[in-house]
Amino acid sequence: MSANIKLASSYIDPHKYPPGVAFSDGQYVKMKDAKVSILDWGFLRSDATYDVVHVWDGRFFRLDLHLERFFLNAQRLRLTIPYSQKEVAKILNNCVALSGLKRSYVQVICTRGTSPKFSRDPREAENRLMAFAIAFGSIAGPEQMQRGLHAIVSERVRIPPNSFDPRIKNYQWLDLVCGLFEAFDSDSDVPLLRDSEGNLTEGSGFNLFVVKDRKLATPDRGILEGITRQTVFELCTLEGLDVEKRAVSVQDLMGADEAFVTSTAGGIMPLCKVDAQIIGSGKPGTITTKLTEVYWERHSYSEWTQPVDYSVA
Ligand SMILES: Cc1ncc(COP(=O)(O)O)c(C=O)c1O
Structure with a gap:
């Protein structure tokens, strides 16, 4: 031609x-x-x-x-x-x-x-x-919110902090995008990436939390320090829940009672299956559900929100 x-x-x-x-x-x-x-x-x-x-x-x-x-x-x-x-x-x-x-x-x-x-x-x-x-669009659609997201643990290592400071929100996304394709190839929704030591970091646009015996934990390294993650810390204080920032292993996730992921694009989203392993009961857990409720409730509170001034349009 x-x-x-x-x-x-x-x-x-x-x-x-x-x-x-x-x-x-x-x-x-x-x-x-x-x-x-x-x-x-x-x-x-x-x-x-x-x-x-x-x-x-x-x-x-x-x-x-x-x-x-x-x-x-x-x-x-x-x-x-x-x-x-x-x-x-x-x-x-x-x-x-x-x-x-x-x-x-x-x-x-x-x-x-x-x-x-x-x-x-x-x-x-x-x-x-x-x-x-x-x-507004969410990482988890209504059906995924109900049944919980399904994730894979990718073989890919998240870009290491000594290559690029992950606290800086950035477009070095090809590890995450390739991870997404890996997830889709396994009929899953999202990838979780590990660091070079094998600990979990984050996924395609979200942070990770695990819950065991009513205690929450979230990775402390190799991640973007999400504002939703920060909001979960504050909600945990309000709800009297313990939350720890530490290394989170794949075993921690597989053995968790509940797990969820957090992002501005969706808020708090349940994670109920990882690879072939069902997490906890296989349904969104009670702590995840409670935190999700209070998270959205807080969207009308003046301390954390400010109204859009539509009169300028
Ligand atoms: C790589 C990565 N991690 C975590 C998050 C969650 O951050 P936030 O809660 O500020 O939306 C995002 C958000 O886009 C992200 O891109």
Whole structure:
């Protein structure tokens, strides 16, 4: 087949996009119009950090914690976010308000950007901020929430902390994406990745908790320190439950009474089967269910939430 070699006078995008609103280069645009340069280091080298917060029934959940983490991580990567934290909060508000969404998945990204001469020196790139609000989506759908997620323990090792600091939320996701394909090949939902010592770390966009004799434990190393994980610590204090950050082995998981995973994309989600092993009773456990209930209840409390100002739209 011979290609028609000429520059398109106007670019027609053949892809489909979900409804939503993005912020890019100082403008609010529909998702289909939000573009990133193919010369952006964020695209070419995964040289970026990002954060995800959700809006539930018109209120941001723990926005301050997400923005603090985002700004700290940008600093760790020597990225300069070209807006203040207050301005970024406003940008996120405006994306949600313009989208009209009451339950939204809101992502903010700072990329290294492009350098005018395509130099190999990251210091010459102009850092960029982008954000978008689309409909809320969960790692676990309603059926998976009822029956519990099924996971595999991947043979893949999660990128080690001495290669890249996992506390920095990042797009080094190919170990997780390959793990997802491994999970799908075994008719499972999600992968869990281990570290080089064989301890469990995290999965494709979530942290892990195990429960044994009413005591909770979660991996303390090689992970993104999730805001939902942090929220579970606070809920445990409120509920009088013990929770420990420590090395969690595959045996700990297989022998647990209950297990669950946590993410902004879904909250607290039960994990009921790992490889061929049923965890506990094989159903979402009582502590998991209680924590899930109080987690969603707290979405209307003013201490942890703030209302979206829809009047700007
Ligand atoms: C690798 C990884 N671990 C853990 C999490 C959970 O973090 P959070 O609770 O802040 O959403 C995420 C979220 O996307 C993630 O990408």
